[in-house]
Amino acid sequence: MSWPLPLLAGLFCTAETFAPRLAGRAAFALFCRTPDPARASQRAREAVRAARPFMAQARKHRLTSAYGDFVCHEFRPAAGGRGWATALVVHGWGSRTEHLQAIIEALRGQGMRVVALDLPGHGASPGRRLNMAQAVAAVGTAQLWLGPFSLAVGHSFGGAVVVSAAAGAVAGLAPLAVDRLVLIAAPNSMQEVFQVFADRCRLGRRTRAALNAEVERITGAPLSTFSVAAQMRRLAVPALVLHAPDDREVPPADAEAIAAAGPHVERRWIAGAGHRRILSDPRAVQQVAAFAAGLGTPAKRGRVAITTS
DSSP: OOSOHHHHHHHHHHHHHHOHHHHHHHHHHHHTBOOOGGGOOHHHHHHHHHTHHHHTTSEEEEEEETTEEEEEEEEOOSTTOOOOSEEEEEOOTTOOGGGGHHHHHHHHHTTOEEEEEEOTTSTTSOOSBOOHHHHHHHHHHHHHHHOOOSEEEEETHHHHHHHHHHHTOSTTSOOOOOSEEEEESOOSBHHHHHHHHHHHTTOOHHHHHHHHHHHHHHHSSOGGGOBHHHHHHHOOOOEEEEEOTTOSSSOHHHHHHHHTTOTTEEEEEOTTOTTTGGGTOHHHHHHHHHHHHTTOSGGGOSOOOOOOO
């Protein structure tokens, strides 16, 4: 947030009395505001610069969904690979394709073609706002032009996005057809995420109701729909859940809740990897590669045993 929190809380408190519906819409717009790339940390800028040779290997696609423009990066398999399957990779909030380099390279090493999506308002994609409908629409458009996808990998918010896309959770958008899912440090409940946001902004009861109504207006579904665990219970798709017990952004309890969705969900802890370091942790990368390799031929698709080191 660019405005001081006490000032925002005061404004929302006043609006709660006189214009709660307007306040709910303003809160939703604030929630969807993406980080300003001009204010990225020095470390983040250096990481993007270091990844330039890697990104130069990709073909960039500028696509348009019903919700706006975005960019996909298409990586061919490693030398000698035949591209026997295609994986979709989706970053988290405030992130971008460059941060998924280790995961992408591991999948390419398995002979897969990889399509990495820069969500609207992130990376090479234009804009400064993102909501679930925009994200799911981008996944669907990528599927239409660059799919089909055998595997979808999502980190953090990207994990919630790929599951919502596979579940067909956004009204009017075709479901993502995928054989396997990998969720890395993914939140379970978007309702809980909104609750934390509302608490921080000290939103009143009527403003919170208007905020939730705005989500339903945009997505065509109640906020409670966007529960990864509930969606996974309805999806007959094998999934691998990777999470660090020390994750300070997404509680480990979220991984437990998702894993409880059914026997088709495998949960593995990556101790000491945090929320973002997990993307380059060799243990996590190896498990993603092994899970992808388990796709094999159509006759071999299904659950596989994942070993930990």
